[in-house]
Amino acid sequence: MSRTRVHNFSISLDGFATGEPQSLEAPFGHAGERLHEWMFATRFWAAQGDGSEGVGSGEVGSVGVDHAFAAQHGLGFGAEIMGANKFGPPGWQDDPDWRGWWGPNPPFRTPTFVLTHRPRPPMEMEGGTTFYFLDASPADALAAARAAAGGQDVRIGGGAAVVRDFLAAGLVDHAHLVQVPIVLGRGSRVWDGLEGLEDGYAVEAVPSPSGVVHLTLTRRVPRA
Numbered sequence: 610m611s612r613t614r615v616h617n618f619s620i621s622l623d624g625f626a627t628g629e630p631q632s633l634e635a636p637f638g639h640a641g642e643r644l645h646e647w648m649f650a651t652r653f654w655a656a657q658g659d660g661s662e663g664v665g666s667g668e669v670g671s672v673g674v675d676h677a678f679a680a681q682h683g684l685g686f687g688a689e690i691m692g693a694n695k696f697g698p699p700g701w702q703d704d705p706d707w708r709g710w711w712g713p714n715p716p717f718r719t720p721t722f723v724l725t726h727r728p729r730p731p732m733e734m735e736g737g738t739t740f741y742f743l744d745a746s747p748a749d750a751l752a753a754a755r756a757a758a759g760g761q762d763v764r765i766g767g768g769a770a771v772v773r774d775f776l777a778a779g780l781v782d783h784a785h786l787v788q789v790p791i792v793l794g795r796g797s798r799v800w801d802g803l804e805g806l807e808d809g810y811a812v813e814a815v816p817s818p819s820g821v822v823h824l825t826l827t828r829r830v831p832r833a
């Protein structure tokens with residue numbers, strides 16, 4: 610059965626998945642790149658390719674615990690769901706030419722559903738990514754993504770509001786969050802309103818020598 614999974618979702622010690630304010634110049638606000646430095650050091654990230662020498666060759670980047678977790682992000686997915694604030698900076702809905710942060714060939718390579726109260730027509734990108742814009746409940750968005758996923762899993766790609774809403778709605782089967790040893794104090798926090806979440810999940814924590822802690826939440830009772 611197609612599962613709903615979250616991967617590589619990085620949070621501060623106080624649970625923020627982004628700082629503030631979000632902007633074109635600073636997509637993660639005052640958090641900068643600190644939430645993802647653990648991932649940038651991995652071979653998984655290098656293999657994504659950013660055009661620099663050696664990148665993508667499979668010969669750069671760490672191959673330890675952080676890489677092993679990070680690489681799960683790419684395995685077994687037929688669709689992604691993300692929030693409007695992941696897709697672009699505040700106000701992107703007013704720019705008819707905005708096509709996401711990722712250039713002409715985004716890394717998703719599947720149908721990718723952007724939740725927004727101001728939807729627009731689908732955008733077909735290079736490499737297999739098509740962005741669909743939906744104003745829908747989490748359950749209805751998941752039904753659409755699952756129908757497009759060809760029997761594979763659906764990734765909930767963030768940001769915090771969307772991960773939180775899907776957890777609150779009981780729609781997440783497996784979540785991998787990465788606790789980074791920084792305190793942000795402000796931003797968009799994932800845990801608000803999720804009191805007692807652990808009752809429904811087996812929670813494991815795996816510390817990495819890099820200083821981050823990988824948290825996995827696996828639903829105790831599979832969805833019918």
Ligand SMILES: NC(=O)c1ccc[n+]([C@@H]2O[C@H](COP(=O)([O-])OP(=O)(O)OC[C@H]3O[C@@H](n4cnc5c(N)ncnc54)[C@H](OP(=O)(O)O)[C@@H]3O)[C@@H](O)[C@H]2O)c1
Pocket residue numbers: 617618619620625626627628631636637638644691692693694695696724725726727743744745746747766767768769770771772774797
């Ligand atoms: N730490 C990580 O690993 C990670 C991963 C991914 C993203 N991020 C970051 O997280 C930040 C974004 O997170 P966020 O919590 O601010 O926002 P978000 O979860 O990306 O998006 C929330 C927005 O999506 C739209 N939306 C959500 N649910 C909807 C629904 N059911 N129907 C229609 N529209 C819906 C609404 O926007 P509108 O009302 O404006 O349409 C809402 O304000 C960005 O900085 C991003 O880079 C971090």
